[in-house]
Amino acid sequence: MSSARNHPARTADLHAVPAAAPLAAQQPAQLAWGRHYAAVRPDHFRVEYAINPFMHLDDQPDPALALEQWERMVATLRGLGAQVDVLDQRPDSPDMVYAMNLGLGYVDARGHDAMVMSHMRYAERRHETRSAEPFFAAAGRATSFVGADGVGPHLEAGDAFAFGDALVVGYGPRTEEDALAHLARTLEVRVRGLRITHPGMYHLDLAFCPLDERRALVCPSALDGPSADALLDLVPEPLVLTEAEALSTFAANSVVVGRTVVMPACPPRVRTRLEEWGFEVVIVEVGEFHKGGGSIRCLTNPLDVTVGRDLPRVEGGDVVLPGAVEGVA
Numbered sequence: 001m002s003s004a005r006n007h008p009a010r011t012a013d014l015h016a017v018p019a020a021a022p023l024a025a026q027q028p029a030q031l032a033w034g035r036h037y038a039a040v041r042p043d044h045f046r047v048e049y050a051i052n053p054f055m056h057l058d059d060q061p062d063p064a065l066a067l068e069q070w071e072r073m074v075a076t077l078r079g080l081g082a083q084v085d086v087l088d089q090r091p092d093s094p095d096m097v098y099a100m101n102l103g104l105g106y107v108d109a110r111g112h113d114a115m116v117m118s119h120m121r122y123a124e125r126r127h128e129t130r131s132a133e134p135f136f137a138a139a140g141r142a143t144s145f146v147g148a149d150g151v152g153p154h155l156e157a158g159d160a161f162a163f164g165d166a167l168v169v170g171y172g173p174r175t176e177e178d179a180l181a182h183l184a185r186t187l188e189v190r191v192r193g194l195r196i197t198h199p200g201m202y203h204l205d206l207a208f209c210p211l212d213e214r215r216a217l218v219c220p221s222a223l224d225g226p227s228a229d230a231l232l233d234l235v236p237e238p239l240v241l242t243e244a245e246a247l248s249t250f251a252a253n254s255v256v257v258g259r260t261v262v263m264p265a266c267p268p269r270v271r272t273r274l275e276e277w278g279f280e281v282v283i284v285e286v287g288e289f290h291k292g293g294g295s296i297r298c299l300t301n302p303l304d305v306t307v308g309r310d311l312p313r314v315e316g317g318d319v320v321l322p323g324a325v326e327g328v329a
């Protein structure tokens with residue numbers, strides 16, 4: 001036995017990353033989705049009613065500044081190589097700028113573009129679908145409905161994200177639990193439900209942002225105890241945001257294109273971790289839109305989540321709720 005093998009440095013050597021290993025081999029896979037978005041040009045954006053705690057009728061956005069911020073956001077995404085399709089805003093729908101909530105776009109297991117249209121919780125937002133559905137249908141998407149005009153379960157697509165083995169869907173303030181089984185059957189995927197209890201994080205996209213195959217920004221304080229545990233179990237490497245960070249910076253309401261995270265703001269601690277993980281942080285100021293309760297993720301709607309690539313196909317679909325024992329019917 002050589003003396004070197006008993007040297008204390010041996011243990012450390014075993015854990016050292018070989019210097020020659022390519023960076024890609026050490027990195028979890030990038031998200032394959034997030035290269036194609038829909039967005040709504042804010043020509044009629046205003047705060048006309050208050051349906052979330054951020055909205056105040058006496059704090060109106062400046063229309064010119066809002067348009068400038070939105071244009072910079074779209075240019076940033078296009079500059080990163082993403083496709084952004086633009087819809088016109090209906091004059092009767094001041095919140096339509098939050099395109100994330102128009103519907104859940106996806107590519108089905110046979111490779112066909114599809115979208116489950118949202119059925120908004122508040123009547124004030126339901127007109128949006130009347131323009132969104134024909135727009136997406138004309139673009140070649142097979143559209144379907146979980147409910148409409150107040151009949152059937154509510155679904156707001158800002159509550160739904162592909163991550164891990166499932167479509168992760170927040171329910172409570174906006175999306176209703178009954179929508180989950182519908183999504184599971186329609187997409188033929190597993191849906192993992194998370195119960196949102198925080199009134200300020202009324203959509204999952206204010207508290208959860210997938211970063212890559214293993215990592216996500218998560219704010220467990222948006223959820224009840226079992227759901228917070230379920231989310232932390234689902235994400236192998238969570239970057240946990242405090243309630244104050246999520247609410248005051250909208251940091252979870254960000255968009256990821258490959259290894260770039262386009263964020264409205266980034267607390268220094270969060271930036272350090274993202275950069276250690278190999279992400280580049282790009283800040284785009286969209287403060288006018290915070291007055292309506294949404295930020296970069298809310299202003300964009302990813303259309304390229306693909307069943308069989310980003311989400312395993314599950315014949316007939318299934319729904320897993322926190323607290324339920326998996327594998328037991």
Ligand code: ARG
Nearest residue numbers: 098100158203292293294298
């Ligand atoms: N005022 C909009 C609403 O309350 C804001 C939507 C924010 N969008 C989002 N995906 N979180 O519905």
